[in-house]
Amino acid sequence: MSNFTGKFAVVTGAAKGIGAGAVKRFLDDGIEKVAIVDMNLEAAEATAKELDPTGTRAFAFKCNVADYDDVDRCFDEIKAAFGRIDILVNSAGIVRDKTIINMPVEDWDLVLAVDLTSLVYCCKKVLPDMIEQDYGKIVNISSMGFGGAFGQSNYAAAKYGVIGLTRVIAKECAKYNITANSVCPAAVDTDMIKTIPPEILKVKMAAFPRNRACKVEELASVIAFLSSDDSSFVNGERIIVTDGRMCV
Numbered sequence: 001m002s003n004f005t006g007k008f009a010v011v012t013g014a015a016k017g018i019g020a021g022a023v024k025r026f027l028d029d030g031i032e033k034v035a036i037v038d039m040n041l042e043a044a045e046a047t048a049k050e051l052d053p054t055g056t057r058a059f060a061f062k063c064n065v066a067d068y069d070d071v072d073r074c075f076d077e078i079k080a081a082f083g084r085i086d087i088l089v090n091s092a093g094i095v096r097d098k099t100i101i102n103m104p105v106e107d108w109d110l111v112l113a114v115d116l117t118s119l120v121y122c123c124k125k126v127l128p129d130m131i132e133q134d135y136g137k138i139v140n141i142s143s144m145g146f147g148g149a150f151g152q153s154n155y156a157a158a159k160y161g162v163i164g165l166t167r168v169i170a171k172e173c174a175k176y177n178i179t180a181n182s183v184c185p186a187a188v189d190t191d192m193i194k195t196i197p198p199e200i201l202k203v204k205m206a207a208f209p210r211n212r213a214c215k216v217e218e219l220a221s222v223i224a225f226l227s228s229d230d231s232s233f234v235n236g237e238r239i240i241v242t243d244g245r246m247c248v
C-alpha cells in the first residue's frame with residue numbers, strides 16, 4: 001500500500017483497462033482526487049461512478065489526448081477543478097497492427113499520435129506547474145512491444161519513443177523533485193489483448209512462466225510505486241513487468 005493522502009492525480013485512458021486499474025489503486029490508497037481522462041466520456045463516467053460511488057474523489061473528463069487543443073482545454077479544466085496535479089499516468093494507447101508494407105500511413109500516424117505524441121502534450125501541460133510546486137510524478141505506460149514484434153512497426157516505434165521521452169524528462173526535471181519512469185508490460189489482462197487471435201494468444205501466453213497475462217491490479221501496484229514517494233530515487237527507468245519471461 002502506498003500513501004497518496006493529499007495528492008491529486010490524472011490518468012489518461014482510464015475509462016478501462018490499465019488506466020482504470022491505476023485509478024482504483026490510487027483511490028484505495030487514499031488519493032485526494034483523481035481525473036479519469038478518456039475520449040469515451042460515457043465509459044469514463046461509468047468507471048468514476050463504479051470506483052467512487054460518493055462522487056467526491058474520481059471525476060471523468062472527456063479528451064482526445066492525440067489532439068493538442070483538446071489536451072490544453074482538458075488539463076486547464078482539471079487544474080481549475082483540482083488546484084494542482086501531483087501525478088500524471090499516461091496510459092491511453094491503441095494498436096493498429098499490419099506489416100510495414102501493408103500499413104496505411106494513417107495507421108502509422110494515428111498510433112504515433114496516440115501512443116507517443118499525446119504523452120508530450122500531457123507532460124507539457126503538467127510540467128510547468130510541477131516545477132513550480134517542486135514536486136511531480138510521471139508514469140508513462142510503454143510496452144515490451146518496443147522490442148519490435150511482427151506487424152507492430154508503428155507500436156514499436158511509439159513505445160520505444162516513450163522510453164526515450166521519459167528518460168529525457170527525468171534528466172531535465174530531477175532537480176525539481178519530479179520523477180519520470182516508464183512501465184513495460186508484455187501482456188496485461190485487458191480488452192487490448194482480446195484483439196489478439198486466440199491461437200496466437202495461446203502461443204504468446206506459453207512464453208510466460210506462469211502461462212498467464214499480468215493482472216490489472218499487479219500492474220497497478222507497479223504504477224502506484226512509481227507514483228509514490230517510495231520511488232523518490234527511481235528516475236528515468238523502464239520497469240519491465242513480465243513475470244520473468246524476459247530472463248534468458
Ligand SMILES: NC(=O)c1ccc[n+]([C@@H]2O[C@H](COP(=O)([O-])OP(=O)(O)OC[C@H]3O[C@@H](n4cnc5c(N)ncnc54)[C@H](O)[C@@H]3O)[C@@H](O)[C@H]2O)c1
Pocket residue numbers: 012013014015016017018019037038039040063064065066090091092093094114115141142143144145184185186187188189190191192193
Ligand atoms: N494490455 C496489454 O497487454 C498491454 C501491454 C503492454 C502495454 N500496454 C499499454 O498499456 C496502455 C493501456 O492499455 P490497456 O490494455 O488498458 O488498453 P484498453 O484498450 O483496455 O484501454 C485503453 C483506453 O484508452 C482510451 N483511449 C484510446 N485512445 C485514446 C485517445 N486518443 N484519447 C483518450 N483516450 C484514449 C480508450 O478509450 C480506453 O479507455 C496502452 O498504452 C497500451 O499500449 C498494454
